[in-house]
Amino acid sequence: xxxxxxxxxxxxxxxxxxxxxxxxxxxxxxxxxxxxxxxxxxxxxxxxxxxxxxxxxxxxxxxxxxxxxxxxxxxxxxxxxxxxxxxxxxxxxxxxxxxxxxxxxxxxxxxxxxxxxxxxxxxxxxxxxxxxxxxxxxxxxxxxxxxxxxxxxxxxxxxxxxxxxxxxxxxxxxxx
Numbered sequence: 001x002x003x004x005x006x007x008x009x010x011x012x013x014x015x016x017x018x019x020x021x022x023x024x025x026x027x028x029x030x031x032x033x034x035x036x037x038x039x040x041x042x043x044x045x046x047x048x049x050x051x052x053x054x055x056x057x058x059x060x061x062x063x064x065x066x067x068x069x070x071x072x073x074x075x076x077x078x079x080x081x082x083x084x085x086x087x088x089x090x091x092x093x094x095x096x097x098x099x100x101x102x103x104x105x106x107x108x109x110x111x112x113x114x115x116x117x118x119x120x121x122x123x124x125x126x127x128x129x130x131x132x133x134x135x136x137x138x139x140x141x142x143x144x145x146x147x148x149x150x151x152x153x154x155x156x157x158x159x160x161x162x163x164x165x166x167x168x169x170x171x172x173x174x175x176x
Contacts, residue, residue: 003060003070010060025075028064033079037090040083041101043141052080087136087171089115089144089161097149102134102142102163110136113165115144122156122176134163 001021004011017024039050057065066077083090086105092098100117104110116131127149134142151157159175 003068003072006070007060029075029079032064032066032076033083036080036083037088038092040088040103041090041092041141043103082173085171087163089163089171089173091159091161091173091175093151093175095150095152097147097151097157097159099146100144100161102136102144104136104138104140107138109138109140110163110165110170113163113170116162116164117145118160119147119149120158121154122158127154127157136163 001018004014011018036050036052039047052066054063054065056067056071057063057069060069064076066074066080068074087110088103090101090103092101097119100115102115112133112135114131115134118129119127121127128147130145132144134144136142149157156176160172161174162172163170
């Protein structure tokens with residue numbers, strides 16, 4: 001918002017949505033996170049990768065660049081950093097919490113490790129808590145577990161995912 005104030009005409013034109021900038025940023029974060037992880041969970045079936053083609057907005061606007069026109073980071077940058085680590089654990093979801101996948105894009109194997117997850121209703125009540133031993137080879141994807149949790153049955157659902165090897169956290173992820 002402070003950057004937009006440098007362009008009074010544009011700021012005035014957008015004055016009707018100024019109070020929604022945080023909401024717009026959150027939407028961008030969620031959308032970029034969802035699709036980045038969606039593509040990564042399709043490793044070689046059919047995707048072999050993807051390209052984030054827009055790093056900065058092309059003009060003072062609210063678009064899908066991860067940096068604004070002035071080069072300042074937007075909420076989408078956090079999504080890209082969280083979802084693009086070489087090793088990741090991801091939740092496949094839409095209307096239901098469908099499944100959990102682990103992805104290793106490294107050319108070296110992770111080996112035997114443990115995937116853990118906790119799903120709560122946003123009030124601290126546990127819907128599901130479990131763990132599973134998995135093996136992550138080099139350049140690999142593993143379906144950790146099917147979930148089939150109907151998220152629409154709850155006002156809010158929080159999901160925490162983690163992969164641990166020999167007591168060290170390899171990767172983690174969180175969803176609201």
